[in-house]
Amino acid sequence: MSHRSRKHKKRFACGHRGYGRYCHCCAERVARKQKRFSQRRQEREQWQALFAGDAIELSHLPKSIVKKARNVLSALQQGTHYWQMSGKRLEMMRDVIRIPVTRRYRLLCQDDGDQIVPIKVISHEDYNPLTRGPKRFLSRLLSRKP
Ligand SMILES: [Zn+2]
Structure with a gap:
């Protein structure tokens, strides 16, 4: 088989190397960041709600x-x-x-x-x-x- 038909690692704009149409490494990092952000927002809202009591x-x-x-x-x-x-x-x-x-x-x-x-x-x-x-x-x- 020709070499060209195999999936090959490429270098994304971010500098990471990987497979696929986008960098999964960066995508995971963004997802983690969003999760942290929404957790903090939830904690902040819970904390704010306590003042009513x-x-x-x-x-x-x-x-x-x-x-x-x-x-x-x-x-x-x-x-x-x-x-x-x-x-x-x-x-x-x-x-x-x-x-x-x-x-x-x-x-x-x-x-x-x-x-x-x-x-x-x-x-x-x-x-x-x-x-x-x-x-x-x-x-x-x-x-x-x-
Ligand atoms: Zn990346």
Whole structure:
């Protein structure tokens, strides 16, 4: 048989060698990339959907802080007392309680008499100067916007 009738390896534009009308090596790479991309999109959507279940707005916070804040929120919900989580009342506003989330972040809550209501998570840096300021700054801090 003539040499020409046999399938032969050719060099594609990408530089790979192979059989067929297109480079299977590159096609597989593209398929893997698309799969990774859609997996990440799915994970992102699942992560975004979780925020709807939170008692307070957490979506503006870094992921690791969100996870720890959720632990604190669910502990509160399950009846753990704030002092068991090193929470303290503010000296200037005794009905306001701060609970450490991480070294940098605090969960602010309000004691409405019957229960401890979560208000927002803020960073230590945002919070510290305000506790030394006039009471109206604290009130602004307690507004329920993130
Ligand atoms: Zn290729």
